[in-house]
Amino acid sequence: MTFIVTRVYAQEAQATDSKPQRIISLAPHTTELAYAAGLGSKLIAASDYSDYPPQALALERVANYRGIKLERILALKPDLVLAWQGGNPPREMAKLEQLGIRIFYSHPTTLEAIADSLETLGTFADDPTTANQAASDFRQTMAQLNQQYGHQKPVRYFYQLGISPLMSMSGDHWPSQIFALCGGENIFADSPVAYPQVSKEQVIVRRPEAIFTTHGSAGPDANAFNIWLPWREQLSAVRDQHLYQTQADWLNRPTPRALLAAQDICKQLDEVRKNHP
Missing domain, CATH: 3.40.50.1980 (Nitrogenase molybdenum iron protein domain)
Incomplete structure (x- = not known):
């Protein structure tokens, strides 16, 4: 279900040619994925422990293990929020959706899903080349390890x-x-x-x-x-x-x-x- 939701949003972005410019990440792993997909320059805030890559340390913090700072997130006016499916509080996430904020829910449960996530996030980038290359490199390395071990x-x-x-x-x-x-x-x-x-x-x-x-x-x-x-x-x-x-x-x-x-x-x-x- 997670990937059905995210792919709908990706198709929506492609159809309207409306690429997000102000992105907030609410989990350390979605912050990493965003940078790997070429979205780093669009990130304006992130969660605690978003410490990779190093430039993520400069982002404002709007979420932690206790929840999210809903009012501050709204004040920052994001046009895309990257959320952890099952990790961020569902009530607050529902409020963001009700207010019309687009949300990418992420919960990769397999290695292949990491590559899929990169490609999906790439549809939000001005140029998906970085994301697609990262996904391709990931799959290639995974295949090599599987073949060897x-x-x-x-x-x-x-x-x-x-x-x-x-x-x-x-x-x-x-x-x-x-x-x-x-x-x-x-x-x-x-x-x-x-x-x-x-x-x-x-x-x-x-x-x-x-x-x-x-x-x-x-x-x-x-x-x-x-x-x-x-x-x-x-x-x-x-x-x-x-x-x-x-x-x-x-x-x-x-x-x-x-x-x-x-x-x-x-x-x-x-x-x-x-x-x-």
Whole structure:
């Protein structure tokens, strides 16, 4: 449904030849997508944590985890708002729509959808060349990774999402798609909950060959995997030091930088294969 909505708006823009000139982004990933699609010069405001590319840091902030600054957004008179489907408050978004503000709802749930988003955003640009090239490059890199790693021996992994409580992800939710591209096999793929709370015992019983987590801009956390040290003999991932940290924004945001995470993860899973032929 998300992409039906956005494509209607794109067709509308093409039909009227009315390209937006004042764009507001309400999520970090839509800010990244906008810049990648060649819309950066039209952005006038963004959400907190919109920190990539660096020029996004200069944009006024009109949204955060608590909601959006509705009055300020209206005062800025945008002719297009980029919103996170499911992440921005629906009541306020409905008010913006009622006031006639065009909204692009974004919620890529697959890697291919990132390329689709770039192309759709390109229809709002004065020249779609940048967006189309970015989408093409993304698909090409994704295909190369799939060809090189996608058919290799599966590697069982655990994605450590938080420690207190200890959480992970199911097989259908982001960023499991990135691991799947590299031949990773999620030990909690069958979870009925998108981001389940799990126990250490559940992880040990499922015997992951690799454990992954993320790190922030300060770099890897030397203590990220300390909770597993007492089970070194039970977990080959710990015993063989197959413990990996990936830059959080690369892995967690559905943007072109997701393939930077994929490139790292593919190499790391291949390292596990070589140690366990």
